[in-house]
Amino acid sequence: MIYLQIAILGLVVAGGTMVALSRKISGQPIIVSVFGLILSLMFMVFQAPDVALSQIVVGAVGLPLMILLAIAKLRRDEQMLRRKRESDSGKERE
Amino acid sequence: MRRSWRMLLFFAGAAGIVCLFTLAAEPISQPRDVRNRYATAIISETFSQRNITDAVSAVNFDFRGFDTVGEEFILFVSVLGSLVLLRMVEDRKGKVLRDALEPWRDVGPSDAIRLWILAMIAPKVTFGIYIVTHGQLTPGGGFQGGVILATAALILYLGEGFTVFRDVISHPATEIVEGAGALGFVVIGMLAWVWGQPFLTNVLPLGKAHELTSGGTMALISISTGLEVAAGFILLLYAFLQENLSPVEET
Amino acid sequence: MQLAPLPVVVPLAVAAALAIIGKHLHRRIVDSISIATSAAVVIISITLTFQSANGAIVYWFGNWQPLAKSHFPIGICFAIDPIGAGLSSLAALLVLAAFTFSWSYFESVGALYHVLMLVFLAAMCGLALTGDLFNMFVWLEVMTAVGVALCGYKSEQSQSLQGALNFAVVNTIGAFLSLMGVALLYGATGSLNLAEVGRTLAAGHFSQGFVTVALLLVTAGFLVKSATFPFHFWLADAHAVAPTPVCILFSGVMVELGLYAIGRIYWVVFAQSAQPAPQTIRDVFLLMGSLTAVVGALYCFGQRHLKRLLAFSTISHVGIMLIAFSLLNPRALAGMALYLAGHGLIKAALFIGAGILLHRFGSLDEYDLQRSIAKRLAPIGVLMVLGAWGLAGLPPFATFFGEMRIDEIGSQQHLTWLPAITIFAEALTAAAVLRFTARVFFGVGRQGKSMVSAGAPHLHTDAETSGQHSRVPAFMWVPMAALIIGAALIAVPLRGPVETAAKHFESAPLYDAAVLRINAQTAAPRPYDRPFEAHGESEWWIPLLVALATLGAAAASLFPKSPRTAFARPIGAVLSKTVLELRRFQSGRVGDYVAWFAFGIAAYGSLLLLLH
Amino acid sequence: MEPALSYAAYAAAIWLFLIGLYGVVKSRHLVNLCLSLTVVQSSTYVLLTIIGYRPGLPAPIFTDGLKPGSAAVDPIVQALMLTDVVVEATVVALLLAITIKVHRDAGTADPDKVDMMRG
Known part of the structure; x- marks a missing residue:
């Protein structure tokens, strides 16, 4: 049991480090949901099934979904801005 | 401030924080017996006084129910704040909107897939309701069950797209449910006043252990929390989805 | 019930x-x-x-x-x-x-x-x-x-x-x-x-x-x-x-x-x-409070946007209240409570003043407003001046009674330099409000920017009300006046009760006895020593000095070229230089703030551990 | 072995707190920043978990097989975390909403480029 617990703590550390250090935005939702899954595993092996359930529904589903939607929105805004900038510079040239 | 300076400042601080935590390891390195007091007291009171089996739910909805009131209102205001920011307050009716994220945009889901997805909704809702109502018996309760209920709405979106999602989950109604969930908790707390007891006192019959009706007001609080959480997450989903709509370009 | x-x-x-x-x-x-x-x-x-x-x-x-x-x-x-x-x-x-x-x-x-x-x-x-x-x-x-x-x-x-x-x-x-x-x-x-x-x-x-x-x-x-x-x-x-x-x-x-x-x-x-040890707590929190008071006051004086100016003044006054806490004495704590109440009411009134300006003129910028005709709002200007008076900790406001207690206990603990900090913080924050009010509400002072405000952010503040407004509704000025009057009226009746309350606040045995229903004697396993207690002399000269410094600083920044303010020019030059340097740290970047947070926690932690 | 687990978890908590802070300090995108914040938060979960954990004892749910009132893992810290997990998700949602808004107004989501508040 204890080896399993230490191994999962290691996974938590690795997962958290990945989330904090990853720079690529598009991969974020997946990393976050994996991290959420690891956290809920941790709660499971430390005898906290209530928290594990809470973490799995929020961390592995709810939160990544909102991140996904937010990123999609940011990307669309980005495109819109770029298009606007291009049309602005096009006008200036004229 | 230059970034290199910032990092220097941060690393100095981080090194200091590591030292501080090392010095504060006493509860970890030499745990004392006093640390068990609260847990022991709660575990024995849970049964002698409340007839329920999940001690965590007992702490959440009874012993420390007042904390949960506060936590629930954090959720409440965060959801309201997000709605304000994402301009959900405004009425956007009348505009023809196109879902930019439309799942199955090009092909359209086959009927088999749609059926399959929709068939998942009923069990999901049942499961959510089960988790909400069995909080005092098994792991679960309003918080977890509420999120599960909200994911049922997500499945609806995946299967049928935003328009159906919007029609089924009417935004004003969901907002009312959210407010009702928050109000419900407070009102159940006030119920104790009728019996001349302090706020949040568990005044209803406690029922028998291992039964759904055990725990008195706990089940009611769990349900109202479940409503609040489910409605809150659905509203967030709604708001973030709506951000990804764009007016149909006229051609 | x-x-x-x-x-x-x-x-x-x-x-x-x-x-x-x-x-x-x-x-x-x-x-x-x-x-x-x-x-x-x-x-x-x-x-x-x-x-x-x-x-x-x-x-x-x-x-x-x-x-x-x-x-x-x-x-x-x-x-x-x-x-x-x-x-x-x-x-x-x-x-x-x-x-x-x-x-x-x-x-x-x-x-x-x-x-x-x-x-x-x-x-x-x-x-x-x-x-x-x-x-x-x-x-x-x-x-x-x-x-x-x-x-x-x-x-x-x-x-x-x-x-x-x-x-x-x-x-x-x-x-x-x-x-x-x-x-x-x-x-x-x-x-x-x-x-x-x-x-x-x-x-x-x-x-x-x-x-x-x-x-x-x-x-x-x-x-x-x-x-x-x-x-x-x-x-x-x-x-x-x-x-x-x-x-x-x-x-x-x-x-x-x-x-x-x-x-x-x-x-x-x-x-x-x-x-x-109480001594350690005192020293570290005294340092925290002094730094906060001085830095806040410097930033405050260098602002041109009223809300930001008032925000920095709050930081500076928090420093003074933190100093009051650090003295670990019931009388100083009573002073802190009075100061807190007075400051809260006055600061609220000043923000309402800012809201009125925004309502009428759609701006909060000192130099933009100077050009418009805020002069018609003279009654509001008078209230603002009264507010500045209160921020300076002058009678009859509650802040005065608070400040007197803090300085009294400070001198008793032989902190001879403490009045210098409070005078600096109060005079500079009050002078900033006074300068703004004089320039905007009364049209006093030279057109154009003063030295200290150089580089202050010129923020555009959006109107919070729509349409043109030619008068100030009673719903705006009545609460403002009431708050200012309240800050003066509460002081005298509160003085006595707040001392008793402060003594109770600092007595953990009494608190434990009430909460846990135990005997007050058995509540304290160790004899409870209340450090540094006695009464000292009132420092009546401090408010006088604050008043003079406030007027001096406000005048010097309003009339930088006048020969009468020549005395302040070297001080002004040093101040503007410091403010200019400080501005770099207020970068608006959250990464910087979090780095400062980590550093601050580590620094105060080491101080708490090392000072004995 | 028992202390080893506690120390490991404590070290993990400190590491997560600091790496999360590092992520916030270093971040060049507001979404990264919000997510680093969740890492900082997970450090509090690890710490609370280990503080409530009692090796060898079961979860505090006394359905079948477990005698009511017998010793179990600390239910209080679990209750504190349970609500926090759900609630903080909505706080992150609020931050993401602000991110969208900042990005729309400033045209960038780099926290170091949106600095209208200097001085």
Whole structure:
């Protein structure tokens, strides 16, 4: 049991480090949901099934979904801005 | 401030924080017996006084129910704040909107897939309701069950797209449910006043252990929390989805 | 039925109800309900203040009394003493003022604004009244969430929400560190009740290192909330985006609640164990307070945007109050309470003044407004001058009586340099307000920029009301005048009671006895030594010097070229240089702020551990 | 072995707190920043979990097989975390909403480029 617990703590550390250090935005939702899954595993092996359930529904589903939607929105805004900038510079040239 | 300076400042601080935590390891390195007091007291009171089996739910909805009131209102205001920011307050009716994220945009889901997805909704809702109502018996309760209920709405979106999602989950109604969930908790707390007891006192019959009706007001609080959480997450989903709509370009 | 839970329960219930039906009600009905609710909370809180003067009121939620045999608390309680209840009265009063002010304000809002403000009120009262460590953390988090939501309120018009984001991130990180401190204390003592944790710590022979670090960690979130140097950066940014009524609450009472929580936690949980040594606490918090007061004042003087100017003045005054706390003396604490009450009322009035300017002229910029014709608002200008007078800690305002007590105890503890700090902070902040008022409301002073304001951000503030307004509605100026008058009137009647209340506040045995129903004698396992107690001489010359310095600084910045202000020119040059250097640190970048946070925690932690 | 687990978890908590802070300090995108904040928060979970954990004891749910009132893992810290997990998700949602808004107004989501508040 204890080896399993230490191994999962290691996974938590690795997962958290990945989330904090990853720079690529598009991969974020997946990393976050994996991290959420690891956290809920941790709660499971430390005898906290209530928290594990809470973490799995929020961390592995709810939160990544909102991140996904937010990123999609940011990307669309980005495109819109770029298009606007291009049309602005096009006008200036004229 | 230059970034290199910032990092220097941060690393100095981080090194200091590591030292501080090392010095504060006493509860970890030499745990004392006093640390068990609260847990022991709660575990024995849970049964002698409340007839329920999940001690965590007992702490959440009874012993420390007042904390949960506060936590629930954090959720409440965060959801309201997000709605304000994402301009959900405004009425956007009348505009023809196109879902930019439309799942199955090009092909359209086959009927088999749609059926399959929709068939998942009923069990999901049942499961959510089960988790909400069995909080005092098994792991679960309003918080977890509420999120599960909200994911049922997500499945609806995946299967049928935003328009159906919007029609089924009417935004004003969901907002009312959210407010009702928050109000419900407070009102159940006030119920104790009728019996001349302090706020949040568990005044209803406690029922028998291992039964759904055990725990008195706990089940009611769990349900109202479940409503609040489910409605809150659905509203967030709604708001973030709506951000990804764009007016149909006229051609 | 007891009144104790009502300051939290009533606003929460009304807020939730308004969230449901508010949309269908007329705006004026929603306004009236909100005003009535906050007025009710004012009355309840004041009643509680009087009731608790005879002994702390303890209210156990869910009727979970401490266990009969061991007196071990298993529920959450409100432990209400006059200081806590007084602070909750102040919070409710300012919410009432904010609601009254927004009667003719925010013309296009639904009920959401009212809902958020009422939850804010409940959270502030909860923090002021609670006797539970984790419950404190919960209300701290509610305050952050609702504060951020309110910052984003005018998001339709505001140009940048960067301020709200900085606010959220820095405060949340602080709260997490507090939570870690709570977790460690819980692991060590097995309780979350303030009184029980304090008793166990005092009896338990815990290592000095652990107790010291636990103190720092638990208070970290509150140090951030109270905008102590170097955790203060977020405050000015948040004020710049927050609507005026929200600024009233941020500056008038939210920041001060952070200080209150630090005081409460220190006196109930840590003072009895005498670890860290009171001397160490005094030195470190004195340093914190002095740095905060000086830095805040410098930034304040160098602003041209009124809300930002007032925000930095709040930081500076928080420093003075932190100095008062650090003296660890009931009389100084009484001074702090008076100062806090006076400052809260005056700062709220000044923010209403800012709101009036914004309502009339759509700007808060000193030089933009100078060109317009704010002169017609002379009565408001007079109120602003009175407010500056109060900020300077001059009679008859409550700040004066507070300041006198602080300086008196300071001189008794042979801190001869302390008046220099308070005079500097008060004179500079008051002079900044005076300078702004003279230039904008009375058209005094040279056109064009003064030296110190060089490089100050020229922020565009969006109008909070729509349309042209040719007059100031009574809903705006009446609360402003009432707050200023109140800040003067409360001083004399409060002087006596607040001293008794402060003595009780600093007595952990009394608190423990009330909460845990134990005998006061057995409550203190160790003799409780109250450090540094006696009465000293009044320092009557300090207010005089503050007044002179205020007038001098304001005149020198208004008429930089006049020969009569030549005396101030070298000082002015040094000041502007310092302000210019300091500006680099207020970068508006959240990464910098978090780096400062880490550094500040580490620095104060090492000081607490190394100074003996 | 028992202390080893506690120390490991404590070290993990400190590491997560600091790496999360590092992520916030270093971040060049507001979404990264919000997510680093969740890492900081997970450090409090690890700490609370280990503080409430009692090796060898079962979870505090006394359905079948477990005698009511017998010793179990600390239920209080679990209750504190349970609500926090759900609630903080909505706080992150609020931050993401602000991110969207900041990005729309400032045209960038790099926290170091949106600095209208200097001085």
